[in-house]
Amino acid sequence: MKYNEINIIRKRGRPTDIRVAIAYPSIYEVAMSSLAYQMIYFYVNSRENYIGERYILNKEKILSIESGNRLANNDLIIFSIHYELDYVNIIKMLMKSKIEIFSHKRNKPVIVIGGPPIIANPEPLSHIADVLLLGEIEPIFPKILDLYAEYRDSKKRFLESLSPNEGFYVPSQNPTEIKVAYASTLLLDFHPIAQIQSLNKEHTWMRSTIIEAMRGCLRKCRFCLEGNIFWNKRDRPLSQIKEIALKGREYNRTSNIVLYSLSFFDHKESDNILEFLIDEKFSFSVPSMRIETLNEKRLELIHEGGQKMLTIAPETVSRKLSIFLGKASPQEMIENIVLLARKNGFTSLKMYFIIGIPGEKLEDIKRNIYFIKDIAQKTGYKGEKQLKISITPFIPKPHTPLESYPFEDIRILMKKIKLFKKELGGIADIREYSPKHAQIQTILSRGNRELSKTLVLWAYYGGNLGAWKKAIKENNINVKKYLDNLEPPYPWHKIKIK
Ligand code: SF4
Numbered sequence: 001m002k003y004n005e006i007n008i009i010r011k012r013g014r015p016t017d018i019r020v021a022i023a024y025p026s027i028y029e030v031a032m033s034s035l036a037y038q039m040i041y042f043y044v045n046s047r048e049n050y051i052g053e054r055y056i057l058n059k060e061k062i063l064s065i066e067s068g069n070r071l072a073n074n075d076l077i078i079f080s081i082h083y084e085l086d087y088v089n090i091i092k093m094l095m096k097s098k099i100e101i102f103s104h105k106r107n108k109p110v111i112v113i114g115g116p117p118i119i120a121n122p123e124p125l126s127h128i129a130d131v132l133l134l135g136e137i138e139p140i141f142p143k144i145l146d147l148y149a150e151y152r153d154s155k156k157r158f159l160e161s162l163s164p165n166e167g168f169y170v171p172s173q174n175p176t177e178i179k180v181a182y183a184s185t186l187l188l189d190f191h192p193i194a195q196i197q198s199l200n201k202e203h204t205w206m207r208s209t210i211i212e213a214m215r216g217c218l219r220k221c222r223f224c225l226e227g228n229i230f231w232n233k234r235d236r237p238l239s240q241i242k243e244i245a246l247k248g249r250e251y252n253r254t255s256n257i258v259l260y261s262l263s264f265f266d267h268k269e270s271d272n273i274l275e276f277l278i279d280e281k282f283s284f285s286v287p288s289m290r291i292e293t294l295n296e297k298r299l300e301l302i303h304e305g306g307q308k309m310l311t312i313a314p315e316t317v318s319r320k321l322s323i324f325l326g327k328a329s330p331q332e333m334i335e336n337i338v339l340l341a342r343k344n345g346f347t348s349l350k351m352y353f354i355i356g357i358p359g360e361k362l363e364d365i366k367r368n369i370y371f372i373k374d375i376a377q378k379t380g381y382k383g384e385k386q387l388k389i390s391i392t393p394f395i396p397k398p399h400t401p402l403e404s405y406p407f408e409d410i411r412i413l414m415k416k417i418k419l420f421k422k423e424l425g426g427i428a429d430i431r432e433y434s435p436k437h438a439q440i441q442t443i444l445s446r447g448n449r450e451l452s453k454t455l456v457l458w459a460y461y462g463g464n465l466g467a468w469k470k471a472i473k474e475n476n477i478n479v480k481k482y483l484d485n486l487e488p489p490y491p492w493h494k495i496k497i498k
Helices: 028-032 035-046 084-096 116-120 137-151 155-161 201-206 225-229 238-252 270-279 296-304 319-325 331-343 362-379 410-424 435-445 451-460 465-474
Strands: 018-024 050-056 076-080 110-114 131-133 209-212 256-260 283-285 309-315 348-355 387-393 429-432
Touching: 018 035, 018 137, 028 035, 028 050, 028 201, 035 050, 035 076, 035 137, 035 209, 084 435, 084 451, 110 116, 110 137, 116 131, 116 225, 116 435, 131 137, 137 155, 209 238, 238 270, 270 296, 296 331, 309 319, 309 331, 331 362, 348 362, 348 410, 362 387, 362 410, 387 410, 387 435, 410 429, 410 435, 435 465, 451 465
Parallel strands: 018 050, 018 076, 076 110, 110 131, 209 256, 256 283, 309 348, 348 387, 387 429
Antiparallel strands: none
8 A cells, every 4th residue: 555644754863773663453544543553653753762663464564654664673563452353463463574473582673562452451462572561651651662772782671670560561570460550641742733644535534633532431331441441530631632623733634623532521621622623613523422421512512513423322221231231321311312313413323232241131132122113213213324233242351340251152142133133124224243253352352371372373374263263273272261251360360450
């Protein structure tokens, strides 16, 4: 692919500079939509004596976007990861670059991996990474870059300098406890204003200034990984948001804003943020909103910002199961919000549901289906374009109150999906997250060190579903133990979330 981008940083540098690969184990579009990835890129390059270049997974050779440098020619490789199924892509990128996969056999480059699934349970990658980052960018990155500069001549001394009390997990040192490192406040220094923008025609939909409005979530739903691992809710001050938006329009050559958060209207200045953006003639989208926080005024604000589809996540309408999930939005409340959205000009509705919740009966699935039909009838949101339903199997995640619960049998999940499709054909566009992928995600989320070797074999055999089966068989992995009820101690018991 030919890259045609603005805000790219090309440092000429000196031979003594530290070369840092900022790698994302997925395709370009996914990488560039990740604000965390851009934060790391701009932070590394803001430091004197460091040259940061981007690497993504592609079909060709793994070369940097900035200069075509090879991945192996770096001192540090930092992988940013947001999805467990991308673990295999880390190995693929290393294999393609002829870099030794296992950390104990590798001297250079030093491999560092971070991201939400790593904070939750880094064990499956613990034979591959030299350092796993258990924490947020602000406290972690200044330290790791400083320490690397100090000990760059000795990998051993560098690894020894990283403290498990500051969010650094060095598996070869086998620490008994690692504390996750959090930022107490959100600083502007770490939030890029000029962000990489692709000028390619096929990427027009991506053109925007991304603003992280808030981090953490006060709701702590019992199934939600992000809500449970990102400590307290922290609001980005309105003054910062205004500055990023106004300067971002100039640097990024777009008036479109995407407001990242886990539950936007829990920001104490949420309404003021949207009013400011409207006054300044920005268009914007608010991807994550909790139903309880919505009202007519807020729907009007979002609509005025240009968002035409309302996206909400009831998860289930069964009272019992929603209490179990810790996310019980009364059915009448959901209905009212959807009716208000219709009245205020939203042209389509997207709803997220979870299936395979422990204790779920066929009756509960039928209740969801009945509810969707009822909404379609009452609001007129009907047909593939107007009503979109997303179905995801329940994945028990580490550090959540539901971490030990089982993953449902794939055949039962398939039957439930089939029922949704049969009953709602012509009424809604139904998209499911494949139960087979969800099952692998559960295994990797709750897996231990033995999975490092399986990941390598999986990559070696091609990284698809057939290759996964072959790899677990060859490695004699008993997947059932990761899918059934789990008993403590869990593989992530050493990780201390605040
Ligand atoms: S409101 Fe959303 S982000 Fe927050 S804990 Fe619940 S599911 Fe997670």
